[in-house]
Amino acid sequence: MDTVVDALPGGVELDYPQLLGTAMAAARREAGRGQVAGYIPALAAADPEGFGMAVATVEGEVFGVGDWERPFSLQSISKLFSLALVLAAGGSGSSLWTGVGREPSGTPFNSLVQLETEHGVPRNPFINAGALVVTDRLQTLTGDAAAHVLDFLRTEAGNPAIAIDADVAASEAEHGHRNAALAHFIASHGNLENPVDDVLREYVAHCSIAASCRDLALAGRFLARHGLRSDGTRMLERSEAKRINAVMLTCGTYDAAGEFAFRVGLPAKSGVGGGVLAVLPGRAAISAWSPALDRAGNSVAAVAALDAFTSASGLSVF
Numbered sequence: 001m002d003t004v005v006d007a008l009p010g011g012v013e014l015d016y017p018q019l020l021g022t023a024m025a026a027a028r029r030e031a032g033r034g035q036v037a038g039y040i041p042a043l044a045a046a047d048p049e050g051f052g053m054a055v056a057t058v059e060g061e062v063f064g065v066g067d068w069e070r071p072f073s074l075q076s077i078s079k080l081f082s083l084a085l086v087l088a089a090g091g092s093g094s095s096l097w098t099g100v101g102r103e104p105s106g107t108p109f110n111s112l113v114q115l116e117t118e119h120g121v122p123r124n125p126f127i128n129a130g131a132l133v134v135t136d137r138l139q140t141l142t143g144d145a146a147a148h149v150l151d152f153l154r155t156e157a158g159n160p161a162i163a164i165d166a167d168v169a170a171s172e173a174e175h176g177h178r179n180a181a182l183a184h185f186i187a188s189h190g191n192l193e194n195p196v197d198d199v200l201r202e203y204v205a206h207c208s209i210a211a212s213c214r215d216l217a218l219a220g221r222f223l224a225r226h227g228l229r230s231d232g233t234r235m236l237e238r239s240e241a242k243r244i245n246a247v248m249l250t251c252g253t254y255d256a257a258g259e260f261a262f263r264v265g266l267p268a269k270s271g272v273g274g275g276v277l278a279v280l281p282g283r284a285a286i287s288a289w290s291p292a293l294d295r296a297g298n299s300v301a302a303v304a305a306l307d308a309f310t311s312a313s314g315l316s317v318f
């Protein structure tokens, strides 16, 4: 793999393979910390020591370290792609932003409490309640929400092997009482356009997509490219890409978004499969994965790796 040396302001030199090595060393120091997600039983078998990380630059180079080509369950990271696809399909002019807010929730990702006081309008698109509304709108726009998320990932990553893990989907569906409660509550306020069962099925299906750090970094590049897809076509207006990055920064890691911004300084979206996708606007998408999670549901080692990456390189949005 070639070494890319990139000049930063102030004459600092950037060497992605070396930075990934630094990040992996930081991740290894977290060994033994955190817990693999157990509330979806099919995820509980993941290896807590697993770690991978990848960088995909806006120019098209990809670098990786550790298990960077090993698929894992995307879970909530898929919410980012469903949101982007709704906006790309013209959803910003539809009922999306009346049905979901753009403020951090300060509550756990699967909390029911706020939804009652806020009349069935979820705080943001990344908590489970908000993602259910986004999936509902994508279902209205496409008739096939999860298939559109899957197709987008395959195309951007150039990997037709990316797939929905049927075992994970069945496991989540069987234990998805909280999401069912959220969806019914939202529907009771008239904030779903499709039947609850359809929305839950599509939501669980896109959360159950398995992809690698390599796939994820490539698929996330459109946010670093201000809305341009891999083939150069425009998916989102520049201002829409900006808005998604902003919601990632403020809401993408749930009630730990402040701590994440403090440590890493990048827009990012996490998932309980242990993945995190972060964006360096104008430069690269960075993904990291390790299954053991902190109390907020974010990967302990992936966050440590991203912290080390931005601290060592000086690259962040701040």
Ligand code: DON
Pocket (backbone or CB within 6 Å): 074, 075, 076, 077, 109, 110, 128, 172, 179, 204, 207, 270, 271, 272, 273, 296, 297, 298
């Ligand atoms: O609905 C759920 O609970 C999962 N499919 C996704 C949750 C998740 O990944 C939260 N992220 N940290």
